[in-house]
Amino acid sequence: MPGRLVYRTIKNIFRTTSKDETASQSQQQEEKKLVSSLESNILEIKNSLGNSSDLVIRVIHIGAENNIKIGVLYTDGMINTAALQDLLDSLINKIKPSDIVPTDSTSLVSDIRKNAVTVGEVEEIKDFNTLITNILSGHAALLIENEPQAISVSIPGLEKRGVEEPQSATLIKGPRDGFTETLGTNTSLLRRRIRSSNLWLESKEIGRVTKTRVIIAYIKGLASEDIVKEVHHRLDKINIDAILETGNVEELIQDETYTPFPTIFSTERPDAVAGKLLEGRVAILVDGSPFVIVVPSLMVEFFQASEDYYQRADIATFLRFLRFFCFFIALLAPSLYIAVLTYHQEMLPTTLLVSIAAQREGIPFPAFFEALLMELTFEILREAGVRMPRAVGQAMSIVGALVLGQAAVQAGIVSNAMVIVVSMTAIANFCIPAINLAISIRLIRFVMMCLAAVFGLIGVMFGIVLLCIHLCTLRSFGVPYTSPFAPFILQDQKDTLFRFPLWSMFSRPRLINQNNVIREQNNPTSKPETRTGK
Amino acid sequence: MKKVIFFILFTIVSIPTLSACxxxxxxxxxxxxVALGIDKSEDKGYTVSVQILNPSEVASQTAGGGSGYDTPVTTYTSSGKILFEAIRKLTQQTPRKLYLAHLRIIVIGEEVAKEGIYNAIDFLSRDPELRTDFYIIVSKDSKAEDVLRILTNIEKLPANKLYESLEASSDAWAVTGKVNLNDLLNDIVSEGKQPVLTGIKIKGDPKIGTSPDNVQSIYPKAELVYDGMAAFRNNKLVGWLDEEESKGLNYVKGTVKSTLIVTDMNDGQVGIELLKSSAEIIPHFDVGSTPTIEVKITGEANIGEVNTNLDLLKDHVFSELEKKTNEKIKDNITSAIEKAQKEYKADIFxxxxxxxxxDPKKWEEIKTNWTEIFPTIQVEVKVDIKIRRTGTITNPFHNELSEE
Amino acid sequence: MLKSLGILLIFIAIAIFQIPQLAKEKMNKEIVIFSIFMVFTAVIAILKVNDVPIPNPLELIAYTLDPILNLFS
Amino acid sequence: MEEKVRISPFQLSVLTILFTTGTTFLIIPSTMTAETKQDAWVSSILGIIICLGLSYFFIVCGREMGRKNYIQYLEDVYGRLLGKMIGLLYVFFCFNGTAALLSYFGFFTTTQMLTTTPIEVLHILLAILIISVVRAGLEVLARTGELMIIWVFLLLLAMIVFLLPDIQLERLTPSFVASPMNHTKAIINFVAIAGLPLVVFLMIIPKHINRPDLAKWNFIAGTLIGTGAVTVIIVLCILVLGASTTARQLYPSYVLAKTISVFDIIQRIESIMAGIWVISIFFKTAIYFYVSVVGFAQILEVKNYHFLTIPMGMLTVIFSTIIYPNIEFMSHWDAKYWPPYLIIMGFIIPLFTLITDKIKKRFKSKKASNSTS
Structure with missing residues (x-):
């Protein structure tokens, strides 16, 4: 059993390191209370932040004889300066000397809190750790001389991007706002669309170091309690130092890691998220990322663009079909080409066979390597195109199209037909609205090509069956990934391959939503009453 | 973990397989x-000739282009005791591996056809590479080998030329028959039906036909022409039907899509274009043990050409034309039947x-000596063609010319 | 010889991955059954690769069915 | 061993359809037309009726079984030892079935598509599929079936539509000439290949069905659709190829696909049409394999069956090359021994078990009523 041994040791190595880290972390976090001396409090904070340059400390005197020393601490750039100005103004001007009785120690803090602080959320804090965390997340801390507690005023004012059109999912018809990196903005975008008291937003903090705020959004009564519970459970289980993007959360809570398919839907579009919430799904928003993930998600969702719902039903259905078709092209075109060209030449009409044979005359590679070469070249081109500065893009396409396409054909390295197949595959790949699914297809395509090279069409069929088996084993938060095709649910077919008119989609997806299935009632077609010809 | 096992299993299996495709x-x-010819060789075996295409020449867009002319096809010949041996032996000559799935046409030499085509057919239907969608024809008065050596114009591939012109002549002139492997097999196996295959003839000098000169001149010196049909009995060729008889045969088989019938009328000719026809064969068993057969042809026709002075719009003209057409068709059919009955004793119909x-029961009785009974049976032919339209003009110009 | 070795390797690889799984769930009986089964299969596989004739199960069925069929005919 | 997986009645129908059509599509047209020529469609329709009766019979058996699978039930009826021995017969049957189907797949692909590929590799290929799907469980198998059956039916539909121009109705004549003896033989063949193997579903119904009350009609409908599709293929073979050509072919429906030619564009697509057979053979093999593994696990009384899949799968691969040494043996065995074997396994044993159980139950209830009164 050496395998097990290796597995154990590796596991142990990982475990020990993580234990050490948590241990050191918890040592640091030992409760440290504030003391009454303002000086030493400030010093302590300064020290624990390592004299950080973005920590701003102002000491002001207020009160009747300017005898109360107050320290104001905040992080530069994390707070709203206008609000801070207001706060300082009111501290200095509004508090009349008579209001403050320096001897009454208990009421001093609450006095200031009641009278002077007019903005933001206010807390009273007694230990350093919380205080420091607050300072670092956009609070201004007020430390008062001779008081062993501090007032923390929330006046966050981050530099933020405005609401812009999302880059990853553009559309022609439909709302153009997209999520931003700010959590508050994102929740407000959702709230604006669903003005219901049933839209519940539950907050969590994940990441031992980053302490990222994560919000679980769902509609009470629509979302299945089990799934909400499961989401909480899975998020609570996360024990990691940093959450920097939604992708991190996604990877940590998904059902199955060893799959190229995305089992969690993520989008930049608030309208898409709102729509999914209304189907009874649960959204997870992560601070610092414009992507929101929605669970549970099914495979068909990755073929649905939010524009589908803003367009006529028949056109949307056509587009859906087109996308499914493109899915198959993107997945299979090169492998079918290889299979037909190396195993099933009889499938080509004689004239086509002759012209391909003539093209391939003098090409040194077998069809498989030719295809592999072109596909890899294209993947490289694409990857380079994504990471490149915009300005170079033009040059890139010239290099790609002319140098690699034209020249390679003329040099007799690849055949024209192969270039056509590869470009068709690439274009088809772009038709799939969800990028994460499109990427997984790119991966599987290579496997298919290998199978086609070894067994021809039988190999491709083998690959398809294997793919289906794999898809059927997948689940997203307990919901079978391939539903509503398998298990087949007739009512849910209205929003899969087809997009039925909205009035006919009166039920929510069955497997996701068991409690409140009916969307609308007594609302047949919205035909006007037939007019009598008067 | 499950996936890991699976992955490892998969790689273990795929490594050896990937290395050997x-x-x-x-x-x-x-x-x-694209074409296969089967001939007899001297030593009782078969000679096989194969027409192989030259992709770069066939696919080249600009003809010539200064680089000179390569023939679009090359024909190789080899012989062996059985067909498969001869084909495998061909690899000694062919530059590449022979690939038979794109065969368009198979030419059976007349000699082979006379000896029987069973052996040839067995290989053709057994080999998985071969398909069944090629046509089978018989070379007339020449070896199949020679047929495959003639270069053709317009259709660069001679095999394609044979294929296309067989289709065209069968559809528009109805003197040839499109027979593919499945049809042939069914006919050979069937006890009550004998196969017929279309014949191909070389018109002109076969020697010149093999050189590019043939296609570079406006008037080809050697051409491939379909000529009549070959009647078989028990898979052996027994004789040929000429053009008219072939047409008659096709009428009875109901395979006439469209054809032209020329009838004499008022010291001129009228061409009747047959548009659709259907045949019905009705056996009668009342008299004695030998059955009689009634053949009924019905169809529709148009007037295609009038080379005589004729007032088409008079009411009796159409019926007269119909009568003459019917007679003409009937002549064709009876001559074909007579030939089959008297000369070849082959029930090709x-x-x-x-x-x-x-009547399966009756058939059981007469099945065994059908070959003897067939020449004696009475065949009654009834033809009923209706002429419907006159084309885009009514009366011919002749009428006005003669008035002057 | 090389083939037999390859087969052994495959079987060992599978055992290495399957047995820890069973051990994790404390299925000792299953481990025993699995091992016996694997050894049996490996032996058959090696015999097969070395062209040792292996009885055909269908012959067994045919052998048992023959008397019944004779009864009817 | 306790499995809690449940499939829906619809999924049961899907599996039944795929199970009845697998291999049947490929081989039955030639065996049927060999016996009854152009009347094969008559015997296959009679065969359908018998198959429906059989599937009803299996449902009746299933009703008696309650929430047990067939092998548990056998142990119940005959006692532990005898029950296990009879159960072992079924495991043996399914094991042979799996190996034979792998062999069928190998013969088919090496004959028609990949002529020089070693047959073992193709066996291994299919074995990988069935091992992975059976490891994943019945639910995944059923769901995969739902995904794939659409393609099978689309391809089948395409084949029928594309072949419509080639149909010659007169190939069906002379009709009703085959002798009753030939009909009987053909029907026995049909039932033995399409109907009787359904006995393996006793391992699935009613135990693994989430709504056993609905399963009855779904099972019967599945049988009807499956055998109906087979009949359609038989009729199509006769109409397009003719009875004698069909009977002569090893795989007539593949030749059928070869003849497709519409507008000179949709032609030569038999390699795609092969998908029908590959998919349905895959499911039939997978179900056989599932039953053999689960049955074996049941007999050994182990906690789960998953660990048995790989060793048993490998054993099947080895035996798949032994079980049919050549096509001649295959056709001989299938013609002579398969029907009686299946009649014993698929009809006589279940019937006997059912009767024994009924008698036992009556006896028990009498005893019980006697003791109470």
Whole structure:
């Protein structure tokens, strides 16, 4: 059993390191209370932040004889300066000397809190750790001389991007706002669309170091309690130092890691998220990322663009079909080409066979390597195109199209037909609205090509069956990934391959939503009453 | 963990398989055969000739281009005791691996046809590479080998030329028959029907036909022409039907899509274009043990050409034309039937089959000596063609000319 | 010889991955059954690769069915 | 061993359809037309009726079984030892079935598509599929079936539509000439290949069905659709190829696909049409394999069956090359021994078990009523 041994040791190595880290972390976090001396409090904070340059400390005197020393601490750039100005103004001007009785120690803090602080959320804090965390997340801390507690005023004012059109999912018809990196903005975008008291937003903090705020959004009564519970459970289980993007959360809570398919839907579009919430799904928003993930998600969702719902039903259905078709092209075109060209030449009409044979005359590679070469070249081109500065893009396409396409054909390295197949595959790949699914297809395509090279069409069929088996084993938060095709649910077919008119989609997806299935009632077609010809 | 096991299993299996791709054949490593000829060789075996196309020449867009002319096809010949041996032996000559899936046409030499085509057919239907969608024809007065050596114009591939012109002549002139492997097999196996195959003839000098000169001149010195049909009995060729008889045969078989019938009328000719026709074979069993057969042809026709002085719009003209057309068709059919009955004793019309279908019990009785009975049976032919339209003009110009 | 070795390797690889799984769930009986089964299969596989004739199960069925069929005919 | 997986009645129908059509599509047209020529469609329709009766019979058996699978039930009826021995017969049957189907797949692909590929590799290929799907469980198998059956039916539909121009109705004549003896033989063949193997579903119904009350009609409908599709293929073979050509072919429906030619564009697509057979053979093999593994696990009384899949799968691969040494043996065995074997396994044993159980139950209830009164 050496395998097990290796597995154990590796596991142990990982475990020990993580234990050490948590241990050191918890040592640091030992409760440290504030003391009454303002000086030493400030010093302590300064020290624990390592004299950080973005920590701003102002000491002001207020009160009747300017005898109360107050320290104001905040992080530069994390707070709203206008609000801070207001706060300082009111501290200095509004508090009349008579209001403050320096001897009454208990009421001093609450006095200031009641009278002077007019903005933001206010807390009273007694230990350093919380205080420091607050300072670092956009609070201004007020430390008062001779008081062993501090007032923390929330006046966050981050530099933020405005609401812009999302880059990853553009559309022609439909709302153009997209999520931003700010959590508050994102929740407000959702709230604006669903003005219901049933839209519940539950907050969590994940990441031992980053302490990222994560919000679980769902509609009470629509979302299945089990799934909400499961989401909480899975998020609570996360024990990691940093959450920097939604992708991190996604990877940590998904059902199955060893799959190229995305089992969690993520989008930049608030309208898409709102729509999914209304189907009874649960959204997870992560601070610092414009992507929101929605669970549970099914495979068909990755073929649905939010524009589908803003367009006529028949056109949307056509587009859906087109996308499914493109899915198959993107997945299979090169492998079918290889299979037909190396195993099933009889499938080509004689004239086509002759012209391909003539093209391939003098090409040194077998069809498989030719295809592999072109596909890899294209993947490289694409990857380079994504990471490149915009300005170079033009040059890139010239290099790609002319140098690699034209020249390679003329040099007799690849055949024209192969270039056509590869470009068709690439274009088809772009038709799939969800990028994460499109990427997984790119991966599987290579496997298919290998199978086609070894067994021809039988190999491709083998690959398809294997793919289906794999898809059927997948689940997203307990919901079978391939539903509503398998298990087949007739009512849910209205929003899969087809997009039925909205009035006919009166039920929510069955497997996701068991409690409140009916969307609308007594609302047949919205035909006007037939007019009598008067 | 499950996935890991699976992955490892998969790689273990796929590594040896990837390194050996058993059935791969690259397109550019194939010698694509488009036509196959089967002849007798001197030593009782078969000679096989294969027409292989030359992809770069066929696919080249600009003809010539200064680089000179390569023939679009090359024909190789080899012989062996059985067909398969001869084909495998061909690899000694062909530059690449022979690939037979794209065969368009198979030419059976007259000699082979006279000796029997069973052996040839067995290989053709057994080999998985071969398909069944090629046509089978018989070379007339020449070897199949020579037929495959003639270069053709316009259709660069002679095999394609043969294929296309067989289709065209069968559809528009109805003197040839499109027979593919499945049809042939069914006919050979069937007790009440004998196969017929279209014949191909070389018109002109076969020697010149093999050189590019043939296609570079506006008037080809050697041409491939379909000529009549070959009647078989028990898979052996017994004789040929000429053009008219072939047409008659096709009428009875119901395979006439469209054809032209020329009738004499008022010291001129009228061309009747047959548009659709259907045939019905009705066996009767009332008199004695030998059945009689009634053949009924019905159809519709147009007037296609009038080379005589004729007032088409008079009411009796159409019926007269119809009568003459019917007679003409009937002549064709009876001459074909007579030839089949008297000369070849081969039931190429499938009368026996029809009897089998209509009255299986009776057929059981006469099945064994059908070959003897067939020449004696009475065949009654009834033709009923209706002429419907006159084309885009009514009366011919002749009428006005003669008035002057 | 090389083939037999390869087969052994495959079987060992599978055992290495399957047995820890069973051990994790404390299925000792299953481990025993699995091992016996694997050894049996490996032996058959090696015999097969070395062209040792292996009885055909269908022959067994045919052998038992023959008397019944004779009864009817 | 306790499995809690449940499939829906619809999924049961899907599996039944795929199970009845697998291999049947490929081989039955030639065996049927060999016996009854152009009347094969008559015997296959009679065969359908018998198959429906059989599937009803299996449902009746299933009703008696309650929430047990067939092998548990056998142990119940005959006692532990005898029950296990009879159960072992079924495991043996399914094991042979799996190996034979792998062999069928190998013969088919090496004959028609990949002529020089070693047959073992193709066996291993299919074995990988069935091992992975059976490891994943019945639910995944059923769901995969739902995904794939659409393609099978689309391809089948395409084949029928594309072949419509080639149909010659007169190939069906002369009709009703085959002798009753030939009909009986053909029907026995049909039932033995399409109907009787359904006995393996006793391992699935009613135990693994989430709504056993609905399963009855779904099972019967599945049988009807499956055998109906087979009949359609038989009729199509006769109409397009003719009875004698069909009977002569090893795989007539593949030749059928070869003849497709519409507008000179949709032609030569038999390699795609092969998908029908590959998919349905895959499911039939997978179900056989599932039953053999689960049955074996049941007999050994182990906690789960998953660990048995790989060793048993490998054993099947080895035996798949032994079980049919050549096509001649295959056709001989299938013609002579398969029907009686299946009649014993698929009809006589279940019937006997059912009767024994009924008698036992009556006896028990009498005893019980006697003791109470």
């Amino acid at each position: 058993w059935d791969t054949r690259e397109v550019n490593d194939l010698a694509i055969a 499938g009368f026996g089959d029809k009897i089998h279908k209509e």
